Amino acid sequence: MSPKSQFSGMKDLPKTHLLAPGSAMCAGCGGLEAVREIYDVLGGKTVFVNAAGCMTLMSVYPYTPFRGSWLYTAMASAPAGAQGIRDALDILKSHDRIGEDEDLDVVVLTGDGSAYGMGLSSTSGAIDRDLDFLYVIYDNEGYGNTGQQTSAATPHGARTATATSGIGVAGRKKDLFSILAAHEPAYVATVIGAEPLDLARKVERAKTMSGPRFLIALSPCPTGWGFDPQLSVEIGKLAVKSGAWPLKEYVDGRLVHNRVPKPLVPVEEYLKRQGRFRHLFEPRKDEFTLMDIQAQIDAYWAGVMDHDGA
Amino acid sequence: MYRIRFHGRGGQGMKTASRILGAAFFLEGFEVQDAPRYGAERRGAPIFAFVRADRSPILERGVIPNPDLVMVADDTLVGMPQAGVLQGLNAHAVLAIHSTTPAGEWRQRLNTDARIVILPPLFDLLDAAQRVRVSAVIAGAAACLTGRVGRDTLSQAVRTELADLTNTVIKDNINKALQAYDEMNEFKGIAEPQPRTDTPLPTGWITLGLDPATLAAPAIHAAANSVQVRTGLWRTLRPVFDYSHCNRCNWVCGSFCPDGVVSADENGWPRIDYDHCKGCMVCVAQCPKHAIQGMPEGWAAQQTMPTPPSPDRKEAAP
Numbered sequence: 030m031s032p033k034s035q036f037s038g039m040k041d042l043p044k045t046h047l048l049a050p051g052s053a054m055c056a057g058c059g060g061l062e063a064v065r066e067i068y069d070v071l072g073g074k075t076v077f078v079n080a081a082g083c084m085t086l087m088s089v090y091p092y093t094p095f096r097g098s099w100l101y102t103a104m105a106s107a108p109a110g111a112q113g114i115r116d117a118l119d120i121l122k123s124h125d126r127i128g129e130d131e132d133l134d135v136v137v138l139t140g141d142g143s144a145y146g147m148g149l150s151s152t153s154g155a156i157d158r159d160l161d162f163l164y165v166i167y168d169n170e171g172y173g174n175t176g177q178q179t180s181a182a183t184p185h186g187a188r189t190a191t192a193t194s195g196i197g198v199a200g201r202k203k204d205l206f207s208i209l210a211a212h213e214p215a216y217v218a219t220v221i222g223a224e225p226l227d228l229a230r231k232v233e234r235a236k237t238m239s240g241p242r243f244l245i246a247l248s249p250c251p252t253g254w255g256f257d258p259q260l261s262v263e264i265g266k267l268a269v270k271s272g273a274w275p276l277k278e279y280v281d282g283r284l285v286h287n288r289v290p291k292p293l294v295p296v297e298e299y300l301k302r303q304g305r306f307r308h309l310f311e312p313r314k315d316e317f318t319l320m321d322i323q324a325q326i327d328a329y330w331a332g333v334m335d336h337d338g339a
Numbered sequence: 340m341y342r343i344r345f346h347g348r349g350g351q352g353m354k355t356a357s358r359i360l361g362a363a364f365f366l367e368g369f370e371v372q373d374a375p376r377y378g379a380e381r382r383g384a385p386i387f388a389f390v391r392a393d394r395s396p397i398l399e400r401g402v403i404p405n406p407d408l409v410m411v412a413d414d415t416l417v418g419m420p421q422a423g424v425l426q427g428l429n430a431h432a433v434l435a436i437h438s439t440t441p442a443g444e445w446r447q448r449l450n451t452d453a454r455i456v457i458l459p460p461l462f463d464l465l466d467a468a469q470r471v472r473v474s475a476v477i478a479g480a481a482a483c484l485t486g487r488v489g490r491d492t493l494s495q496a497v498r499t500e501l502a503d504l505t506n507t508v509i510k511d512n513i514n515k516a517l518q519a520y521d522e523m524n525e526f527k528g529i530a531e532p533q534p535r536t537d538t539p540l541p542t543g544w545i546t547l548g549l550d551p552a553t554l555a556a557p558a559i560h561a562a563a564n565s566v567q568v569r570t571g572l573w574r575t576l577r578p579v580f581d582y583s584h585c586n587r588c589n590w591v592c593g594s595f596c597p598d599g600v601v602s603a604d605e606n607g608w609p610r611i612d613y614d615h616c617k618g619c620m621v622c623v624a625q626c627p628k629h630a631i632q633g634m635p636e637g638w639a640a641q642q643t644m645p646t647p648p649s650p651d652r653k654e655a656a657p
């Protein structure tokens with residue numbers, strides 16, 4: 030169905046890395062891991078538009094890890110910034126001031142605070158205008174840069190700097206994938222740095238398309254989620270195996286699940302390694318909340334089976 | 340006025356230590372300032388926090404250039420110029436280092452007039468579960484060195500500042516803080532305040548001139564110049580390859596390294612760029628052959644790092 034990928038196995042993944050080291054992301058940052066993997070495939074002919082968030086610290090004047098330009102916007106307006114750059118590039122092209130080979134792919138880079146919350150309106154508007162851009166979301170399920178306050182992406186039962194007691198956050202993680210897909214853009218996919226092959230194939234696919242394209246990367250966050258940095262990849266893999274983070278695509282108007290974890294690893298295995306869920310296990314196990322979280326995941330995958338007939 | 344600086348690494352709780360000591364001084368009736376230096380530093384990076392305490396309102400602001408007491412939670416920072424541990428130390432100042440190395444050896448190494456006090460580690464520093472208590476230990480030791488904070492006040496300050504945590508954890512931290520306090524008993528009150536030098540600024544408008552845009556915001560056209568930032572300084576553990584066990588599946592460690600500092604040489608052997616490796620140990624956790632080991636940085640820095648086998652051995656390898 031889809032054209033053959035140049036990435037048939039892990040061995041084919043890029044061996045040299047385009048994103049320069051020396052950025053101020055935390056040791057073990059799952060967001061940096063995903064963004065670096067995405068950039069390796071995307072290439073240097075890109076211009077990044079970055080809303081306020083952790084990744085603001087990628088480019089701290091006068092240093093940058095990128096090969097090209099970087100624009101910093103307010104938290105809610107990165108897609109608007111992308112529109113301006115895309116328009117400017119198109120005007121330069123139409124006046125023959127730059128050639129087709131000098132054109133750049135405009136990439137928006139924001140965290141979940143911006144993507145799921147403050148910036149959702151400007152994102153919706155950009156899709157309405159069929160803006161040709163790629164939007165990369167590093168979703169660490171909270172306002173990580175300021176100390177992990179609750180965001181619209183924080184999952185049920187997690188404790189944050191603004192939900193310090195009881196079960197933590199009572200609400201549910203917003204289903205941004207479905208909200209974006211409902212706009213019928215060119216492409217929406219979920220990825221995670223801990224599954225680099227799946228990620229590389231999706232970036233490769235998004236790169237060949239035009240129009241609004243989205244990559245939502247779940248980003249295990251040692252600092253905000255409370256785990257030893259070396260567990261970053263292990264926790265990322267567990268997010269997929271437990272079904273908490275489904276790897277899926279919206280492409281050609283269809284929803285495809287790239288991996289249906291069978292059997293699902295109990296979500297406890299994913300949760301118990303993170304400090305933000307420790308209160309569900311200590312001093313005594315909160316069976317009710319754990320069952321509730323598991324039931325949500327089971328219900329999701331039951332729906333997938335019905336839908337895909339898998 | 341007491342001027343106290345705390346040096347540690349991001350994640351070791353120096354901000355918490357400064358808050359505990361600040362709260363303790365406050366409970367003893369002092370006017371207090373406590374603050375971390377906010378910047379782009381993250382977990383593992385050298386950071387510092389500071390406390391000022393005096394009997395009357397404090398007008399001084401900003402970082403402390405002339406400390407009476409410097410607390411160092413991580414002794415690998417002492418010799419690192421970027422961490423600025425030794426900044427402003429003189430014969431008046433006390434330098435308290437959380438270390439297994441004796442004071443005499445530090446005195447020889449550092450060539451400083453400051454009085455050096457050693458706080459022996461009260462637990463295994465490499466055990467992540469134990470590391471959370473470093474802030475309480477450092478605050479407890481500092482409290483004793485000033486001689487102005489009682490044991491009960493210290494306990495109360497720990498309880499106030501760690502109120503979000505469970506009772507067991509709070510009690511544990513109080514015990515560690517008191518243990519560190521008692522450990523420092525022979526040096527009680529050794530850190531003494533210096534007279535105030537701050538005078539109120541005259542009120543009224545101060546006009547700050549504007550620089551031309553070319554000076555204030557010059558364009559930088561260099562690509563990927565963040566390599567000049569040596570994030571390798573953040574490391575407390577260093578991943579070291581055992582090439583006799585490495586099967587050269589460099590796409591595993593190379594793909595998972597968040598910072599992209601593992602690359603493969605022409606023969607496929609993975610190599611780590613130690614100038615930038617932050618020491619997250621993801622490669623250690625993911626290596627299927629367990630051919631990478633995390634070594635304490637202080638030790639590893641003095642060793643010769645293993646190099647990949649010669650091409651001859653590469654042919655012999657399967």
